[in-house]
Amino acid sequence: MNKLTISQLKIVLIEMDNKRSPPPPTLPPKIEISKDFCLFHKGTIKGNRYTCPRCKTEYCLNCALKAKKEGKSCIKCKQMINL
Numbered sequence: 782m783n784k785l786t787i788s789q790l791k792i793v794l795i796e797m798d799n800k801r802s803p804p805p806p807t808l809p810p811k812i813e814i815s816k817d818f819c820l821f822h823k824g825t826i827k828g829n830r831y832t833c834p835r836c837k838t839e840y841c842l843n844c845a846l847k848a849k850k851e852g853k854s855c856i857k858c859k860q861m862i863n864l
Contacts, residue, residue, distance in 0.1 A: 816839065819839070819841045819844050820840065820857070821841065821844035821845070821847070821848055821856070822844050826840070826841050827841050827843070828841060829842035830842060831844075831845035831846075831862070831864065833855040833858065833860055833862075834860065835855065835858045836857045836858040838857045838858070845864060846864060849862040849864055
């Protein structure tokens, strides 16, 4: 086990103080989700709607059809898309 002298320990502590901490992470812009917001395409619901039977989240019908073909589920509750 290596032992440090007091002067070596002071140098280590000074070097540790001089190191900068990484910048904080940048967060995505806050998006307000309204009742007319489709979580699949991340925009306003267009045309007919699909409502998840479990959690009642609404999606564009076209997005729900595409999600079903791709084997995706409801973003909020993970219920399979039932059309």
